[in-house]
Amino acid sequence: MTDTDNVLKVENLKINFFTRKGTVYAVDDISFTLKKGETLGLVGESGCGKTTTVLGLMKMVPTPGEITGGRILIGGKDIVPLSEDEMRKKVRWGKASMVFQGAMNCLTPVYTIEKQMMETIQEHKQMEYFKAKNIIINYLNLVGLPEEIIRRYPHELSGGMKQRVVIATALFLEPKIVICDEPTTALDVVVQAQIINLIKRLKKKLGLSVIFITHDLATEAEVADRLLVMYAGKLAEIGTNEQIYGKGGPIHPYTKKLLKATPRLHEKVEELSFIPGTPPDLVDPPSGCRFHPRCSEVMERCKKDEPPLIKVEPEHWIACWRNHHE
C-alpha cells in the first residue's frame, strides 16, 4: 500500500483541553490512515475522544482545546500549520466535510431548509443564488428527499429527514472525505438502517472515503471496512471488519468486552454482559494501560507500562500486553 492510496494520514495526533480542572488529554498520540474509497469505523464509549479526534481533523477543536502535536496529511499535505482562513477556503467542505454529532438537532428552527443550506454553501464558496439552489436540489434528491422540502422548517421534518438534510449539506462541495459523527445515534432502528444504506450508496456513487463514528459495534459491522477502537484517548485496536467480527474475533480485551455487550437479536441470552465502571477521567488517566482498572485480564505489567500499538497480523494492530510477544 503506497502513500498515494491514503487520502488521509494522521501521525501522532495529540489534542488537549486546557480546562480549569486541569489538562484533559482527550486525544493522546494516535496514528492511523484512511484509504481511498474505504469506510473507516471509529468506535468507543462516549467520552473516549472520538468527536475530538475528528474535530481535530477539521481543525475545529473548540476552545479551550488545542492540537498540541502531530501531523494531519490530506493528499500528502500537512494541514496542521494552515491558518483558519486557508482551512475554510481550501480544506473544509472542499476536501473533507463533516456531519456533526447531533447536527440534525441543531438546525436553526426559524430558517427554512433552503436558507440553512444556502448559508453553508456561501460560507465556503462564492456562488450565485440560482446555481447554489440547483446544487441544493440536486443533493437533496441524491439523499432521497423531494425538492419541495427546501421550503420547510426543521420541525416539520422527521429525524431521518433532518439527518439526510445534514448529510446533503456535507456533500455540496464534492469532498472526497466525509466524516460522520454518530449519524445514527438517537434514531430508531428503521431510520438507522435507512441512513446506513444511504451512506453506503453515496460512498459507492461518489467515490467517497468515509470515517463513520458510533458507539454501537453492531452498526459498524454493517458499514465499516476497517475499524479503529478507541479507549480513553488512545487507539486500542485496529482491524478489518473480518478480523473484528469474523471467526477469530477481536484480540484486545476492551474490544472483546464491547462486542459482548452488544446485544444480538437472534441469540437468546439470559444475561447481557456489560463493562462495569465508566471510562476514566482524562484529566488524570490511569497509569500504564488505561483500560487496566476495568480489564479482567489485567497483569502486573499493565499497571506500570503503557502497551505500544503493535502489528499482530497484516492490517491488524493492538495495544495490549497480553498479546505482546517479543
Place this chain on the structure above:
Amino acid sequence: MKWIDIKAGFRDFWDEFKRVRFGLFGLILLFIFILTVFINPYIVPFPEASSRWRDITYWEDNPVSAPPVWVNWFSSTKRAPSLILKEHDFSEEKMGKIKLARAVFEYEYPYDLPPLDVIFHGYAKGSPVIMLSIERPDGQIVELVRRPISKSDGKDVRVSIGKDSRIESYNFGVKYEKPESNRIEREMVKPTSILFSEAKEGILVHPAPLKGVYKLIIEIILPAENDAVEDIYFTFSGGVSGWLGTDSSKRDIWSGVVAGVKWALLIGLLTAFTAVSIGVIYGVISAYLGGWKDSLMQRIFELFIGVPLLPVLIVMSAIFKPNIWIMILMMSCFFWVGPVKTVRSMGLQIKEETYIEAARAFGASSSRIIFKHMIPLLIPYSFASMALYVPSAIVYEASISLLGLGDSTIVTWGQILHDALTGGAVINGLWWWVIPPGLFIALMGMTFAFIGFAMDKILHPKLRTR
C-alpha cells in the same frame, strides 16, 4: 434551589459580568448612588433637606437664587460664598452679679462682592442683652445692633445684620460720601455692602471691596446668675452658595438632589421589583395553564398594554393626590405588562421540558410546578428586566411630579424640576436649578440601563442554548 447553588450561580454570573465593561461602569455608578444615601449627612450642608424641603424656616439663612460656588472659579469678580462660622474666641468677665461675655469671630474676606447677609444665631436663656459690632481690617469698629432679649427659659435668637443694622451701617457709610449723596435712600443700600467696602467716597454707590480679616464681635450682658447665650455662630448668605446653588425659595439644590437619590432608588427599585414580580408570575401562569385561560389572560394583558400610561397616571394622581407608596403601587399596576410577553414565550418553552412533564407524572400541583420548576429558571431574566424598568419608573415619577402631582412630603428630582419650571428658572437663567435634577435622572437611568444591558447580554446566549 439550595443556597450553594445560588452562590455558585452568582459566582459564575459575576465572572462573566466583570468582562462587560459598561456593566461594571453601571455597577460602580450604582455603588456611588447607594453610598450617597448612607453618607448623605456628611456630604450636604442641610441633612434634613428631605423632610423639611417645604419648611421655609429651614432655608431662611440662604441667599435667594444664588449660583453654585464654583462659578467663582470661572469669574473675575469673586463673590463671597455662603458659610457657617462657628469658631470664636470667648471670654467672660464678672462684675458683681452681672456677667459680661465676649465672643470674637474672625472672618477672612478676600472677595469682590460681599455676602448678602450675615446672621447671628444663639440660644438665649434668661434676659441677656446682645450687642453686635464689627471690626474692619482698617481698624474701624462699627457698632451694629443692640438687642435686649425678653425673659425666657430659652429661645433661639437670630440677628440679621442685613435687616437689623440698616441705620447703623448707613450712618457709617454716609460719613464718607459727599453731602449731596444724602439723597441716596437708606433702604436701597445693603448693610453688608457698606461694611465690607473701603471707607472712602463712593462707599454707598460704587463700593470698593475692603479685603482682609474682619472680626465680628458679640458682647453679651448676662444680668442674672443662670442667664446664658449658647450655641452661637454666624451664617453668611453668600453671593454664591453650595455646590449647586440655591433656588428662588433659598433651598440648597445640592442638598435636595442628594436627598432625591434615596427616593429615586426607592421608587425605581420597588416599582421595578413589584412590577416584574407580578409580570413574571402572570406570564408563567398564563403559559402554564394554556388553552382558554391563557387566551383570557392574554386579552387582559393586551387591555393593559393598550392603556396610555402617562395620561392615566396623571389623571389618577390628580384625583387621588397619592403619597409616594401609592404612587409606586400605581406604577406597578401598569408596569407589570412589560415582561409578560417574553416570560410567556419562555414559559411555553420551559413547559415542554421533559422534567416538567415528569413532575406532573408524579402528581405535582400546578403551583408547585410554576413556583418550583419554572420561575427559578426565569430569575436571571427577571433581574435583567428589573434593571431596565428602574429608569422608566424614575422618569414616570418625575413626569408626574413635574406636573405638581407628586408627594409633597418628600423631595424628588421631578419635584425640583417642577419647582424650577414654575419658579421661572428658565426665564431667569437659573441653570443650576434645572440641570442637576435632570442630569441625575439621566445618570440614574443610565446606571440601571447599563447594568440591565450587561445582564441581558450575558443571560441571553444562555437562554438561547437552554
Place this chain on the structure above:
Amino acid sequence: MSEPILKIENLKEWFPVRRTIAQLLKGEQIWVKAVDGITFDINQGEIFGLVGESGCGKTTTGKLLMKLLEPTDGKIMFKGKDVTHLEANKLKEYRRNVQMVFQDPYASMNPRFRAQDVLEEPLIIHQVGETRAEREKIVRRSLEEVRLIPPEEFMGRFPHMLSGGQRQRVATARTLVLSPSMIVADEPVSMIDLSTRAEILHMMKTVQRELGLTYLYITHDLSTARYFTDRIAVMYLGKIVELASADEVIDNALHPYTKALIAAVCEPVSGKSNTGRSYL
C-alpha cells in the same frame, strides 16, 4: 403470572391538526391518529414490551397510561378499577401507583435540582415521610436499590455531574421512592452508551424481581426487548400488529412489519455487510 394488573380496551388518542381556512370553512377536521384503538393486558409482575419505529405512538401510549393525556376513546382498567377518567384526588392516588422513566435522562430532571431533591420531590408531593430525615432514609434506600452506592456520594450531585447511566439510575430511583406497582419505562436506555445499556437493564430487571414490579418497556430496539421482556407488542401507525412472547415475536414473526423491523436490526457479525439489507 396472575390476573392482569392493567387492561386496555380499544384505547384511542387522536390529535386535531391545525386546519387551513378552506378546511375550516368546509368543516373538515383532520386528525393525527397517534393511538388508534389498541387493546392489551399486562399481567402482574410481567415485563411487557411495546416495540415500534419512532412516531408509531409508543410514547403516546405511555403518556395515556400515566394519565398525562386524556384518551379520545377507550378504557383503561387498573387493578380492576376503571381509571380512564379520574378527578384530581383519585388521579394523585393513581400516580402513586404508576410511575414513569422518561426517554431522555438529560431532560427529565430539573437541572437545578440535586439528586436528593429530585428523589424527594415525589415524597413531598404525596406527603410521604413526616420529617426530612425520614424522607432522606427513603431516598437513600432507593438509591441503593438502583446500585448507586454509597448513596451519599450521589445525593448532592446535580444532573450535569452524573453520567448518562447514572442519571437513568437516579430517574429509576425516583420512580421507586413511592413504591409503585407499575413502571412505564419509555426508552430508558436508548440515549445511553451501549457498554452501560446492559448494566441499566440488568439493574432494572433486578429491581423488578426484588420488588415484584410490573414494567411497560417502550423501545424501538428489538434486541434489548428480546433480552428484557416477557411479551412484546409490535406497534405500527397507532395500531398493534403483533403480540406474542418475546422469543415468538423475534423467531417466528408473522406480520410483515415485524419482519421488516427485525431485518433493520444490525448484528455485530461480519459478512452480513455489503449484502444490502432490506429496509422500510
